[in-house]
Amino acid sequence: MQTSNKQVMDQLQTIQAKTNNIKDILLHRLSNNRHTVLAEIAAKKWITVSLRDKDMVTSLRKAKTNLGVYRQRVLEQVESLTKLLFALDDIHSDGDESVRVERKAAVQQIQELLAIADALMAQCEHLKQFAHDHLLHVLDVKNETVVNQAATDEADEPTVPTDQDNTTSSEPLQQWTTQNPTKSTSKLLKSPNRVLESTRVMPSNTWHPWMKTPTTSSSMPPSSSPPTPKFL
Incomplete structure (x- = not known):
């Protein structure tokens, strides 16, 4: 019985250590990360408005990537807290008051951290919308321009x-x-x-003006033998 209670308390201590680590990430690391991402987006907005002719596509893509990384870290903490709650469901006090108290305190702490994580997630969505309204729409316009230019070039090519x-x-x-x-x-x-x-070819019995007399087949004398010469 003591061995079983000792194993349960070890599990509760492990969950408590993971919970404290997530608490530090939510209250300190992610909070500082949020301020950094917000400052970067505000700076990119000011630069984009001030330098209209400068190509800011690479810089805006970097800001978009950093915002996505921050949002992913918040989601990871929410997922980790949910897994810890499922782990606490498998732990039973079996009438031990100390186990019951430790388990109840761990559940309450995880629920409080989940509320903080949900608030950070809501702030992250607002920050994402702010970035899209003021900065990231420039990337959408650039991509649409590139696609239209490619379609125009393809249409202008001569067809064989x-x-x-x-x-x-x-x-x-x-x-x-x-x-x-x-x-x-x-x-x-x-x-x-x-x-x-x-x-x-014209027929032979046809008379022409240059002829003296008309020549016909009926006017020609009959053929006869030549005269015999007379010898003296």
């Missing part, structure tokens, strides 16, 4: 026509030829006739 585009562009011509076959072949039918007319 592909085989599909060439096929598409030739479809209207093929469709017009199919719908008007006579119009598309009329010129091809007329050109050979003109060539034939220019190279046509």
Whole structure:
């Protein structure tokens, strides 16, 4: 029985030590960290308003990172206190008055620290909203400008026509030829006739003005053998 009570008291002392460590973080370290982050945001706001032409993106991102680290530390303390409460639920006094008193005091201290952590978390959310309203919206504008510029540059790039585009562009011509076959072949039918007319051979029985008498096939004498020479 004494061994069991001794183990329970050791567990309570371990929880008490962890609780005191979290108390020091909440009341001193995180409080100083909050003042540092708040001073940094106020300084960045003054610099941004005073030096409008200076690029403050890197400095603002650093302030945003520090604010995120501070918020994460507050959340870690809240999570640690919640785990300690679950650990106290597994400890039973079993009628021992000293264990019951120690356990009750540990629970009350953890609940008080949780209230402090919740207040720090609320202050952290207000600080985050203040930073976004006065500083971090500049980063959002910068990111939107970069995205719009990239989209504009991509739209301005010349596009190389592909085989599909060439096929598409030739479809209207093929469709017009199919719908008007006579119009598309009329010129091809007329050109050979003109060539034939220019190279046509005139018949031999045609009379021309430069001829003395008209020559016809009927006026020509019949063919006969040449006369026989007479010898003396």
